[in-house]
Amino acid sequence: MTAFKTLAVTDEVEAHTTYNWIWPNKRTICCISENRILVFEVPEDLYRIELDSLSSQLTQTHAIRMNCSSISVLQEEDSLESNNLLVRKHGGSILLLNLMNLENQPTVLFKVPSDALHDLKHLFIGRPSEENLANSTIIIGHDSFTRQLEIFLGGKPSAKLASDCTSTAIFDDYLLFTTVQGSLEIIHVSQLEKLLTASTNRTRTQVEQYSRKVEKGSVIVSCCWNRMLEPTVILQVLPRGNIETIHPRPLVVASIRKILCDEKKRSFHIIMGAMRRHRIDANVLVAELKRAESEGTSNLTMKGALESMVAEVKDPSVLVLFVTEINSENLETIRLLKTILQEHILRPDGKNTVQPYLATMAKMGLYEEVLNSQLIIAEENREVVKSRIKFLR
Numbered sequence: 001m002t003a004f005k006t007l008a009v010t011d012e013v014e015a016h017t018t019y020n021w022i023w024p025n026k027r028t029i030c031c032i033s034e035n036r037i038l039v040f041e042v043p044e045d046l047y048r049i050e051l052d053s054l055s056s057q058l059t060q061t062h063a064i065r066m067n068c069s070s071i072s073v074l075q076e077e078d079s080l081e082s083n084n085l086l087v088r089k090h091g092g093s094i095l096l097l098n099l100m101n102l103e104n105q106p107t108v109l110f111k112v113p114s115d116a117l118h119d120l121k122h123l124f125i126g127r128p129s130e131e132n133l134a135n136s137t138i139i140i141g142h143d144s145f146t147r148q149l150e151i152f153l154g155g156k157p158s159a160k161l162a163s164d165c166t167s168t169a170i171f172d173d174y175l176l177f178t179t180v181q182g183s184l185e186i187i188h189v190s191q192l193e194k195l196l197t198a199s200t201n202r203t204r205t206q207v208e209q210y211s212r213k214v215e216k217g218s219v220i221v222s223c224c225w226n227r228m229l230e231p232t233v234i235l236q237v238l239p240r241g242n243i244e245t246i247h248p249r250p251l252v253v254a255s256i257r258k259i260l261c262d263e264k265k266r267s268f269h270i271i272m273g274a275m276r277r278h279r280i281d282a283n284v285l286v287a288e289l290k291r292a293e294s295e296g297t298s299n300l301t302m303k304g305a306l307e308s309m310v311a312e313v314k315d316p317s318v319l320v321l322f323v324t325e326i327n328s329e330n331l332e333t334i335r336l337l338k339t340i341l342q343e344h345i346l347r348p349d350g351k352n353t354v355q356p357y358l359a360t361m362a363k364m365g366l367y368e369e370v371l372n373s374q375l376i377i378a379e380e381n382r383e384v385v386k387s388r389i390k391f392l393r
Helices: 189-200 249-261 268-277 282-295 302-312 316-325 328-345 351-363 367-371 382-392
Strands: 006-008 018-025 028-033 036-041 055-057 059-065 068-073 084-089 093-098 107-111 119-124 137-142 149-153 159-162 165-171 174-179 183-188 210-213 218-225 231-237 242-246
Touching: 018 068, 018 084, 028 068, 068 119, 084 119, 107 137, 119 165, 119 189, 137 165, 137 189, 149 189, 159 174, 159 189, 165 218, 165 231, 174 189, 174 218, 174 249, 183 189, 183 249, 231 249, 249 268, 249 282, 268 282, 268 302, 268 316, 282 302, 282 316, 282 328, 302 316, 302 328, 316 351, 328 351, 351 367, 351 382, 367 382
Parallel strands: 006 055
Antiparallel strands: 018 028, 028 036, 036 059, 068 084, 084 093, 093 107, 119 137, 137 149, 149 159, 165 174, 174 183, 183 210, 218 231, 231 242
């Protein structure tokens, strides 16, 4: 059984007046109380494995008087901790509060026109710095009563996304929201930026977004990674309360891209398994490999990726499916894969690569060459020869 500690505050803090508790980093907990932001220091013994006591005392370090309605963590990319808070004041102003410099006045990012948009989330455009944070942080505001969904960027005019939004969530660089009519909408941050630019210029633009039908009354509970490193959207159908999980295609493709670009997490066994489960075409993976190679940010080459794929994927049917799905525009990838498989066939453990190799030869139309190869001529077992010729058909 796992033991949990109880966090206690001092008697000076009236617990019944506090709300909006957040935990931005290991050593800090914050909340709102009577128009003040209270900052507490988390004791080191909270993280000890040996629990001497089941209760830990929080030490209040700061009480910042600010007429605020809500606070949220400004989560930094690829980091579970943050020292920056988004503070929403009564009246709509959005402030940036740095927990490391509480003596300085918080930075005013911009003002949200409607104070009713109480549910605030954010997305970054690229990799923002403190100097350009106001112009690179898109704020998403949702009013749960009128169901309005709007986005804001700096001092630019807002853009309305939906007037029937029931719930929102952020996953990586994507905004997810559900509607009254029973649909799940997914929009990339680049499309939100495009929409805001059009709103500033007072022009119309077409935004690319993924739409999927869900049951009416569905709201987003969470969006997280599952055990197979696949993004999972958890929905609750109201008023019944049923819980459903779905795997939207754009998020799965984005997760494949992320795994490809991360040398530590890169695993073609996981990637190919996800593609097979969610019926994602092999040309999508080829396009992502070409994109990663052209960008040059992950030291990933097409040849190196195909070599890793052949070495990691032990099921020949997975590689055969990969070959058969590739279209005529990516025949250069087939030629490269054929060369790699040809080297693996000669190895003692190369039996699993015979069928994928035959598939590449058939894909390229090299039937005469394969019939005159050692795989057919030198094979003594005639049943094996028949099965290989039958496979070519």
